[in-house]
Amino acid sequence: MVLKDKKTNITFHSGLRTIGGTLIEIAYEDSRIFFDFGSEYNPALPEQPETLQQLLDAKLVTYVEHIFDPAIELTGYKQESENPFVNTAVFVSHVHLDHTKIINYLDPAIPCYTLEGTKSLLNTLNINNDFLFPRVNPVDGKNTRDIVGVDHNEIVSVGSIQVKVMPIDHDAYGACGLLIQTPDMTIAYTGDLRIHGYRPEDTFAFCEASKHCDMLIIEGVSVSFQEIDSEVGEKGDLNEPALMKRLQTLVQENPDKQMTFNYYIANVERIMQLIETCPRTVVLDAYSAYVVKQATGFDAFYYQLDDINYNLEGDKQIAFETLLQDTTRFFWQLETNAIKYIDKMQSGGIYVHSNAQPLGEFDPAYQPFIDNFAAHNIEFVLASCSGHAHPRDLISVIDMIEPKVLVPIHSFRPEKLYNNFGEVFLPEKGQTI
Numbered sequence: 001m002v003l004k005d006k007k008t009n010i011t012f013h014s015g016l017r018t019i020g021g022t023l024i025e026i027a028y029e030d031s032r033i034f035f036d037f038g039s040e041y042n043p044a045l046p047e048q049p050e051t052l053q054q055l056l057d058a059k060l061v062t063y064v065e066h067i068f069d070p071a072i073e074l075t076g077y078k079q080e081s082e083n084p085f086v087n088t089a090v091f092v093s094h095v096h097l098d099h100t101k102i103i104n105y106l107d108p109a110i111p112c113y114t115l116e117g118t119k120s121l122l123n124t125l126n127i128n129n130d131f132l133f134p135r136v137n138p139v140d141g142k143n144t145r146d147i148v149g150v151d152h153n154e155i156v157s158v159g160s161i162q163v164k165v166m167p168i169d170h171d172a173y174g175a176c177g178l179l180i181q182t183p184d185m186t187i188a189y190t191g192d193l194r195i196h197g198y199r200p201e202d203t204f205a206f207c208e209a210s211k212h213c214d215m216l217i218i219e220g221v222s223v224s225f226q227e228i229d230s231e232v233g234e235k236g237d238l239n240e241p242a243l244m245k246r247l248q249t250l251v252q253e254n255p256d257k258q259m260t261f262n263y264y265i266a267n268v269e270r271i272m273q274l275i276e277t278c279p280r281t282v283v284l285d286a287y288s289a290y291v292v293k294q295a296t297g298f299d300a301f302y303y304q305l306d307d308i309n310y311n312l313e314g315d316k317q318i319a320f321e322t323l324l325q326d327t328t329r330f331f332w333q334l335e336t337n338a339i340k341y342i343d344k345m346q347s348g349g350i351y352v353h354s355n356a357q358p359l360g361e362f363d364p365a366y367q368p369f370i371d372n373f374a375a376h377n378i379e380f381v382l383a384s385c386s387g388h389a390h391p392r393d394l395i396s397v398i399d400m401i402e403p404k405v406l407v408p409i410h411s412f413r414p415e416k417l418y419n420n421f422g423e424v425f426l427p428e429k430g431q432t433i
């Protein structure tokens with residue numbers, strides 16, 4: 001490889017030929033950083049792991065010495081050596097669980113950095129202590145460990161390593177990429193990215209800043225399922241504005257039908273766009289309305305089925321009965337709690353599934369979920385837009401950056417990506433270079 005005489009060590013712990021659980025370490029002498037800190041997820045497991053021990057045993061998380069909370073007792077994983085690192089930090093690119101789910105297992109003495117937007121969203125989403133894996137014996141009683149929120153393009157120093165935290169276009173509010181500078185290398189990590197969402201200019205600015213870097217570590221989710229030259233828009237809508245247009249038309253063309261939807265809660269920008277452009281009144285469930293309010297300050301209309309106090313404005317509340325009965329005025333979120341009432345919904349209505357759970361056929365819950373709508377004569381409409389760059393766009397991102405070495409990860413088929421300007425390196429799990 002062109003970089004063989006460098007002193008920077010890069011270890012690819014996990015998340016390479018799979019989507020989730022990216023854990024990469026960059027070390028220089030006594031300083032090191034990690035990104036990200038989520039877990040792999042296997043919906044087909046008979047029982048989902050609930051502790052760090054179970055995650056490690058199921059090989060959904062990789063064991064690394066001196067990074068986990070020492071209060072967690074583990075059997076079968078021993079720290080063999082004294083910790084040679086004086087400076088350690090973890091960076092999280094965005095709020096999606098495959099990048100964050102185990103941050104409460106991180107040693108409380110190790111700082112965890114992310115953009116301010118991701119920090120506030122994580123704290124908000126974890127209000128019921130069920131978004132992240134819960135902390136073990138927290139002394140301060142908080143659900144979420146301390147996170148350091150940084151500003152757009154702020155540079156964080158971790159010993160001799162400097163990390164610029166740059167906003168990036170993805171379907172999670174507050175997403176970032178990292179531009180990492182060690183004394184002898186520049187490494188760009190995209191996190192999850194795209195150029196067809198609400199902030200393509202952020203992705204372009206990241207590309208510009210990363211130009212000619214030594215190593216580009218890029219996600220390759222879309223090439224897991226599509227060829228590089230496949231038609232854009234084959235799977236889901238072309239881009240976020242096209243998706244929004246389609247939803248508007250669907251609502252306009254069905255004035256008499258009960259219309260419901262669900263989306264992924266971290267996609268704050270999509271729901272704000274929907275609220276602004278939809279011909280009907282958009283009504284969220286209380287938890288989603290709370291998340292929107294915390295992220296943007298906006299008071300959305302909501303209904304409430306649980307008894308948690310989210311501190312929402314009372315005059316924005318719509319009775320759930322009203323949503324069931326009035327089939328013409330509202331476009332409302334059919335959240336998991338509300339699906340129980342599907343028997344009371346209008347036969348002949350429409351439900352729109354917009355990147356909500358269950359996500360797709362790989363989840364055994366997906367087909368029964370669809371069948372339930374059919375059984376109640378409710379039309380199931382899939383209206384999704386990927387958070388991940390289309391295959392051609394991934395190549396154009398690589399072409400913009402012109403890295404000396406390309407490392408595609410976060411993909412079932414990382415070998416599909418190519419580098420017109422240098423080498424491609426496909427690391428093995430656990431490999432250090």
Ligand SMILES: [Zn+2]
Pocket residue numbers: 094096170172192387
């Ligand atoms: Zn993501």
Ligand SMILES: [Zn+2]
Pocket residue numbers: 019020096098099192410
């Ligand atoms: Zn991801």
